[in-house]
Amino acid sequence: MKVQVVLNEQHNLMDQQREWLDFKYGSRGWELYPVPAAGWTSSQQKTIADRLAIMAGLVVMASPVPVLGMRLAALGRPVLAMPNDRQQKKELPGGQDRDGRSPIWVGSW
Numbered sequence: 001m002k003v004q005v006v007l008n009e010q011h012n013l014m015d016q017q018r019e020w021l022d023f024k025y026g027s028r029g030w031e032l033y034p035v036p037a038a039g040w041t042s043s044q045q046k047t048i049a050d051r052l053a054i055m056a057g058l059v060v061m062a063s064p065v066p067v068l069g070m071r072l073a074a075l076g077r078p079v080l081a082m083p084n085d086r087q088q089k090k091e092l093p094g095g096q097d098r099d100g101r102s103p104i105w106v107g108s109w
Contacts, residue, residue: 001057003030005082008063010037017062017082035063042067053077 003025007013013021021030033052040048049071052059060080061069072079 001055002028003058003060004033004052004056005030005060005062006033006035006065006068008035008037008039011063013062021060030060033059035065040065040068046071049075 003021005013005021045065045067049068052068053072053075056077058078058080059069059072060082062082069079069081
Protein backbone atom coordinates (compact mmCIF):
# COMPACT_ATOMS: atom_id res chain seq x y z
CA MET A 1 0.00 0.00 0.00
CA LYS A 2 1.56 3.25 -1.12
CA VAL A 3 1.27 6.47 0.85
CA GLN A 4 -1.12 8.79 -1.00
CA VAL A 5 -0.03 12.44 -1.15
CA VAL A 6 -3.05 14.64 -1.83
CA LEU A 7 -1.88 17.61 -3.92
CA ASN A 8 -3.75 20.14 -6.04
CA GLU A 9 -2.71 19.72 -9.66
CA GLN A 10 -1.70 23.40 -9.73
CA HIS A 11 0.74 22.95 -6.82
CA ASN A 12 4.16 21.33 -6.61
CA LEU A 13 5.87 19.68 -3.70
CA MET A 14 8.83 21.61 -2.34
CA ASP A 15 12.20 19.88 -2.59
CA GLN A 16 12.29 19.39 1.20
CA GLN A 17 8.90 17.69 1.15
CA ARG A 18 9.88 15.34 -1.67
CA GLU A 19 13.17 14.51 0.10
CA TRP A 20 11.32 13.80 3.37
CA LEU A 21 8.80 11.53 1.64
CA ASP A 22 11.60 9.66 -0.14
CA PHE A 23 13.54 9.29 3.11
CA LYS A 24 10.53 8.18 5.15
CA TYR A 25 8.75 5.93 2.62
CA GLY A 26 11.24 5.34 -0.20
CA SER A 27 10.97 6.87 -3.65
CA ARG A 28 8.51 4.14 -4.70
CA GLY A 29 6.57 4.06 -1.43
CA TRP A 30 4.40 7.07 -2.12
CA GLU A 31 2.51 8.63 -5.01
CA LEU A 32 0.59 11.79 -5.74
CA TYR A 33 -3.19 11.74 -5.54
CA PRO A 34 -4.06 14.77 -7.71
CA VAL A 35 -6.84 17.17 -6.82
CA PRO A 36 -8.40 18.98 -9.80
CA ALA A 37 -7.73 22.73 -9.96
CA ALA A 38 -11.47 23.38 -9.43
CA GLY A 39 -11.48 21.13 -6.34
CA TRP A 40 -14.15 18.68 -5.28
CA THR A 41 -17.59 19.13 -3.73
CA SER A 42 -18.11 17.96 -0.15
CA SER A 43 -19.94 14.92 -1.44
CA GLN A 44 -17.08 14.04 -3.78
CA GLN A 45 -14.55 14.49 -0.96
CA LYS A 46 -16.49 12.05 1.24
CA THR A 47 -16.61 9.46 -1.55
CA ILE A 48 -12.89 9.86 -2.22
CA ALA A 49 -12.13 9.61 1.51
CA ASP A 50 -14.05 6.32 1.68
CA ARG A 51 -12.01 5.03 -1.28
CA LEU A 52 -8.70 6.21 0.22
CA ALA A 53 -9.58 4.64 3.57
CA ILE A 54 -9.60 1.26 1.83
CA MET A 55 -6.65 1.68 -0.55
CA ALA A 56 -4.13 3.77 1.41
CA GLY A 57 -2.24 3.06 4.59
CA LEU A 58 -1.49 6.74 5.14
CA VAL A 59 -2.72 9.90 3.48
CA VAL A 60 -0.55 13.01 3.42
CA MET A 61 -2.42 16.24 2.83
CA ALA A 62 -0.05 18.53 0.89
CA SER A 63 -2.96 20.70 -0.28
CA PRO A 64 -5.87 21.73 1.93
CA VAL A 65 -8.92 19.55 1.29
CA PRO A 66 -10.68 19.87 4.65
CA VAL A 67 -13.69 17.57 4.27
CA LEU A 68 -11.46 14.83 2.87
CA GLY A 69 -9.03 15.10 5.79
CA MET A 70 -11.78 15.22 8.41
CA ARG A 71 -13.60 12.27 6.89
CA LEU A 72 -10.42 10.16 6.84
CA ALA A 73 -9.73 11.04 10.47
CA ALA A 74 -13.33 10.19 11.40
CA LEU A 75 -12.85 6.80 9.73
CA GLY A 76 -9.81 6.23 11.93
CA ARG A 77 -7.30 6.51 9.08
CA PRO A 78 -3.89 8.11 9.66
CA VAL A 79 -3.57 11.55 8.08
CA LEU A 80 -0.55 13.89 7.97
CA ALA A 81 -0.76 17.56 7.05
CA MET A 82 2.20 18.82 5.02
CA PRO A 83 1.92 22.59 4.46
CA ASN A 84 2.86 23.51 0.93
CA ASP A 85 3.13 27.26 1.13
CA ARG A 86 5.71 29.93 1.74
CA GLN A 87 4.10 32.53 3.91
CA GLN A 88 5.52 35.94 4.65
CA LYS A 89 6.44 37.01 8.16
CA LYS A 90 3.47 38.89 9.62
CA GLU A 91 2.99 41.15 12.59
CA LEU A 92 0.06 39.99 14.71
CA PRO A 93 -2.11 42.05 17.05
CA GLY A 94 -0.25 42.92 20.24
CA GLY A 95 3.06 43.39 18.44
CA GLN A 96 3.86 39.67 18.09
CA ASP A 97 5.53 38.35 14.95
CA ARG A 98 4.65 35.13 13.20
CA ASP A 99 7.53 33.44 11.44
CA GLY A 100 6.70 32.93 7.76
CA ARG A 101 8.44 29.56 7.42
CA SER A 102 6.19 26.52 7.09
CA PRO A 103 7.31 23.27 8.67
CA ILE A 104 7.88 20.28 6.41
CA TRP A 105 4.98 18.49 8.10
CA VAL A 106 2.75 18.72 11.13
CA GLY A 107 0.56 16.18 12.83
CA SER A 108 1.03 12.59 13.79
CA TRP A 109 -0.05 9.17 12.67
